Amino acid sequence: MNTASATQDEHEIEHDHKPKGLMRWVLTTNHKDIGSLYLMFSFLMFLVGGAMAMVIRAELYQPGLQIVEPNFFNQMTTVHGLIMVFGAVMPAFTGLANWLIPMMIGAPDMALPRMNNWSFWILPMAFSILLASLFMEGGGPNFGWTFYAPLSTTYSPDSTALFVFAVHIMGISSILGAINVVVTIVNMRAPGMTYMKMPLFVWTWLITAFLLIAVMPVLAATVTMVLTDKYFGTSFFAAAGGGDPVLFQHIFWFFGHPEVYIMILPSFGIISAIIPAFSRKKLFGYSSMVYATASIALLSFLVWAHHMFTTGMPVAAELFFMYCTMLISVPTGVKVFNWVATMWRGSLTFETPMLFAIAFIVLFTIGGFSGLMLAITPVDFQYHDTYFVVAHFHYVLVTGAIFSIMAACYYWLPKWTGHMYDERLGKMHFWASVISVNVLFFPMHFLGLAGMPRRVPDYALQFADFNQLVSIGGFAFGLSQLIFLVVLIKCARGGKKAPAKPWEGSEGLEWNMPSPAPYHSHTTPPEIK
């Protein structure tokens, strides 16, 4: 054995070397380890945020105050929202990006591995701060996840500074993650992988990353103004000092609306991978999918004030934002039509990922319809801040974003763990989830139309029956997720050995790698035809 090859062997070994135990996870710069960390953290936050939703639904099970005080109820709705948005959905997508993007574009790892480690590890800090604030005197944030001033400034609890810093850290983490995704996709694609050959998941994440970089600083600015208004005597949002509380909403939603798409564009990428795989047919209209995603992203900067139709905007502004918002349904419609056209005359099978993907299309579309209804300004005056809105955004976020994340987990689990998941349990999880989630969220449309405002701990008697039904659906949906936990643990620990390509119709570079995927992805760039 000559020296050169010995060095190479050592080098190879060094590549696969990882510290044992806890330190492997603390110090890791490996995209798969960091992806797993993100996903596990996201699932933990999903359970924590879900537990808060259970508190909310338990209190709303019947009229009157039974379990919690209104002030604590408001903390639950606020922190539930913050955790689900920033702790569950966004980190799950970043986790999927970490795991999948290098494998999909033929890169060995993410471009900025050390930053990758940091962008994950500051997240648990942020959420520890946020959750700890609940135990402060006066309680945690109780002003809604949208933290409208002056409720979040002059009238907020002492713990508001902790909320502000937690959001700052979450924002930094997201920006770092997004930069990493952009740099990786732009620089590390295998030779021959042109932009229009990238899988849609990579495309949607590239666009999402630009959205994140554009709007997370706006969120940082918003919370900073809240901080200085509350603690340092500024008056950005206080009329008495020349500020304007509505200014807060403009800035917040300038972040908030693109944020909505940040939480759904990667889902489009996931569904665009799964539907063709189980239809055994190429995705219909690849390039129109790319253009539709880009148009949705651009339009997302022009529609923020549709969250604010009742704030007293001039009629011209209301019309502008109504028209722009309605326009978004065109590219979104194109996507749905493309997915259905992909299934059309395919050769369909219905494994768990496909079931979740189909449920995504149907239920996300229902959320899209209610979104279109909400766009119509005169009718929005009736829907705004009622349970109709709660139903709408839970359809797009739970049966939209979260169903797509679950679909992705089932789809790529064999690649990640090297084992097939338990199909019977997976199907059980699906059917339990899809039934309970509709019992949970569908009646909320009726509650909203009948006039129940959102964010109330108690309600008039005519809302009692539906609320009871909604709560039962909520508990069932919460319990169903424990099946998911069992599936994940079982699959991580063992199970039927997964082949490199467990799904007959799946396409993409990740399926050329063995299962489980080696610690380092493509050490030599693959050939792209």
Added chain:
Amino acid sequence: MQKIIIIIAAMSTVVFTGAALGTSSVNLTQGVTDISQRVYDLHMVILTICAIIGLVVFGAMLYAIINHRKSKGATAAQFHESTKVEVLWTVIPFFILIGMAIPATTTLIEMEDNSAADITIKITGSQWKWHYQYFEHDFGFYSLLATPQEQIQNVSTKGENYLLEVDKPLVIPTNKKIRFLITADDVIHSWWVPAFAVKQDANPGFINEAWTRVNEPGIYRGQCAELCGKDHGFMPVVVRALPQEEYDAWLSAQLQHVAKEKQEEQQALASTLTMEESMALGEKTYIARCAACHQVGGEGIAGAFPKIKGSPIALGDVGAHIDVVVNGKPGTAMQAFANQLSAKELAAVITYERNAWGNNTGDIVQVSDVKPEAK
């Protein structure tokens, strides 16, 4: 042919479901104004369009799921793009949207026309009540939740209008254009009456406009629609719409009542309150107006609302205590109660706070202490 029958069947299902929805309690109210009726019609049109699109899309999907499954021996076709189809399903939705936008635009423009009002009422939201000011008559009042705490805490049976009842509803005449000027004292609230299709945010420091013209006399109930703190869910809106003659009678009775109250207030200045009398009135006032934040036992909520029990203000200088209750504490949730309570109530509630829960100062605050300028 078969397809046409299916489409007709599907569409009639939608229409019938729509008709059924219109009369049940799961749908939007048609309300009692021309505007609310137009809003309802718009809602139904869009709901129907969405339902039809949904039926077509989900129908196609269901057809594929049933017929194009591998287990039935389906083999995948090879097509994966078609410019013609793709252009078609971009352009058709666009025209559907234009069809929706036209009626939406005309309705909106009419809703936002606040000109030529017959009556103007200023609505002010504060934590957690509404104040109504009749501009033409220099007369106004607060409107508070009337549902007793026992019902909320499940001690007694809940009434028919649980959480949707107030002590003094807003009263307006029918068939008159009423203009609302809406603002807030502290945080953002939102004044909403579904039957009028009016929901307008009340922003502190700014004034928003809205209007309504009610066709039918009746009592209409709504709620605050913007999260405004702890008791956001306990801040109903109740409006009584009366025929013009009844409204006029109500108004003149109110104006007389106000004049009488003013007189009584003057007389009360000279009177002396006893401890017993003060404590009784004070407790009643405290429970109604102070307990939401400072709690029934005066213990407050640590970190949010200060305690009164054993607090330096309640045990210290009377003048400072009076000042905080009468003028509020700017920059905090503590409101100025000078215009919310009568001088007698103010005096009594301060006495109560200084002598309840072991705050045994023995002080009795008199009406003349509260209103020194009236001496």
